[in-house]
Amino acid sequence: MQAPSRLLPFPRSDDPQGRDDRLATPALLSERGFALRPARDDDLPWLRTLYASTRAEELAPIPWPDEAKRAFLDSQFALQHQHYLLHYADADFLAIERDGAPVGRYYLQRRAPDHLIVDISLLTAARGQGIASALIEHSQRDAAALGRGLHLHVASDNAGALRLYRRLGFVQTEDSGAHRRMRWPAP
Secondary structure, three states: OOOOOOOOOOOHHHHHHHHOOOOOOOOOHOOOOEEEEEOHHHHHHHHHHHHHHHHHHHOOOOOOOOOHHHHHHHHHHHHHHHHHHOOOOOOOEEEEEOOEEEEEEEEEEEEEEEEEEEEEEEEEEHHOOOHHHHHHHHHHHHHHOOOEEEEEEEEEOOOHHHHHHHOOOOOEEEEOEEEEEEOOOOO
């Protein structure tokens, strides 16, 4: 399958019809130098690298040349990016930064009946520092204040993410084999 030749642009945060209620940076993270901001088109190169880092372990045993792996990952990133922008156009597409340097992305769709974590990804060096926990707990409080739950999909072989989601009160509602749908109900 061929990737789109031109990536769709992110929604502009300065668009008069754009939203002005983007998710704020949780205090726990801002105190540690982290910030959330709307993703921009000039983020796409590091977002490609981020995406590749999330698939590195999966592709490690495949005996392709590095150039072939990179071309495959670039294509997959482009398709995923297009899918997210087309199917979750009203989501918050947020870059996570620490001291101005990108460390991850958080894509969150906030609407009834449940909010959806479309994607949360961190660069390898930023994992295991409580960033994802702080963002998800903040999103849980935000959803609960509106009487809503929160749901997501996670790869079945992503043991670390599954442990995190279970610890944060998510329960599995569906298993398709490759992915599990999980939901956190509003209290």
